[in-house]
Amino acid sequence: MHARRALVRRPGPKLADGLLTHLERQPVDVDLATRQWEGYVEALAAEGWEPVEVAPADDCPDAVFVEDTVVVYADLAVVTHPGAPERRPETDGTERALGELGYAVAHLDARTGATLDGGDVLKHDGTVWVGVGGRTNEAGVAALAALLEPRGARVLGVPTTKVLHLKSAVTALPDGTVVGYPPLVDDPDAWGSFLPVPEEGGSHVVVLDEETVLMATSAPRTAALLRQRGLRTVCVDISEFEKLEGCVTCLSVRLRHTP
Numbered sequence: 001m002h003a004r005r006a007l008v009r010r011p012g013p014k015l016a017d018g019l020l021t022h023l024e025r026q027p028v029d030v031d032l033a034t035r036q037w038e039g040y041v042e043a044l045a046a047e048g049w050e051p052v053e054v055a056p057a058d059d060c061p062d063a064v065f066v067e068d069t070v071v072v073y074a075d076l077a078v079v080t081h082p083g084a085p086e087r088r089p090e091t092d093g094t095e096r097a098l099g100e101l102g103y104a105v106a107h108l109d110a111r112t113g114a115t116l117d118g119g120d121v122l123k124h125d126g127t128v129w130v131g132v133g134g135r136t137n138e139a140g141v142a143a144l145a146a147l148l149e150p151r152g153a154r155v156l157g158v159p160t161t162k163v164l165h166l167k168s169a170v171t172a173l174p175d176g177t178v179v180g181y182p183p184l185v186d187d188p189d190a191w192g193s194f195l196p197v198p199e200e201g202g203s204h205v206v207v208l209d210e211e212t213v214l215m216a217t218s219a220p221r222t223a224a225l226l227r228q229r230g231l232r233t234v235c236v237d238i239s240e241f242e243k244l245e246g247c248v249t250c251l252s253v254r255l256r257h258t259p
């Protein structure tokens with residue numbers, strides 16, 4: 001069996017100053033956030049995902065949302081060019097960590113003005129959907145396609161205007177069913193199989209294995225719905241990150257490939 005690792009990045013002291021786009025600012029308890037992050041990492045480890053810490057980027061309040069800094073496809077790590085300029089210094093540490101793990105590293109062709117955040121990239125079974133309209137632009141989709149299509153991926157842009165990132169609106173269950181909270185999904189018809197869920201936080205699942213998903217405790221009705229479908233749910237409280245438009249997906253990058 002391949003090693004299963006998960007990149008994570010410890011929250012920094014400026015966390016409470018993270019960017020907000022769709023939410024009003026609320027006070028963030030950084031100590032509580034750190035404990036919640038530790039709980040999240042422990043939950044991954046308990047499910048067989050060895051955590052690999054990316055070096056902190058303490059000048060960047062949003063660095064804990066490590067998913068936005070890279071798109072990993074098989075043995076290729078595509079370093080992103082985040083749509084928010086404040087977040088661009090976050091990518092160096094991620095690039096170093098993946099290089100040390102043996103991944104091939106590629107960059108987007110920035111001459112086109114491409115921007116891309118990892119949170120806009122949803123992958124399932126060779127298809128890569130990329131949210132366009134927030135942090136990621138059309139040139140970002142094209143630049144990612146230029147890198148992934150030669151490796152057999154099908155890359156499709158999908159509109160994303162109601163939330164920060166595509167994966168703030170939808171994620172995929174292990175069987176490929178896409179879950180989303182309908183008021184926040186631009187186009188449910190973009191997916192062959194769409195399951196509406198009753199809570200915003202229910203849109204966010206991290207697939208741990210074929211039977212198990214990691215979710216936030218803020219979506220108990222969705223967790224019950226998924227258990228009825230035969231899935232096992234592991235739930236963690238990430239309230240302080242939700243105040244910053246973060247969710248369970250953006251706190252890690254799962255690595256299933258051993259280069």
Ligand SMILES: NC(=O)NCCC[C@H](N)C(=O)O
Pocket residue numbers: 018019020021062065067068084087118119120164165167168244245246247249250
């Ligand atoms: N992939 C994600 O959903 N990332 C969350 C990023 C939240 C952060 N406050 C930001 O606005 O960039």
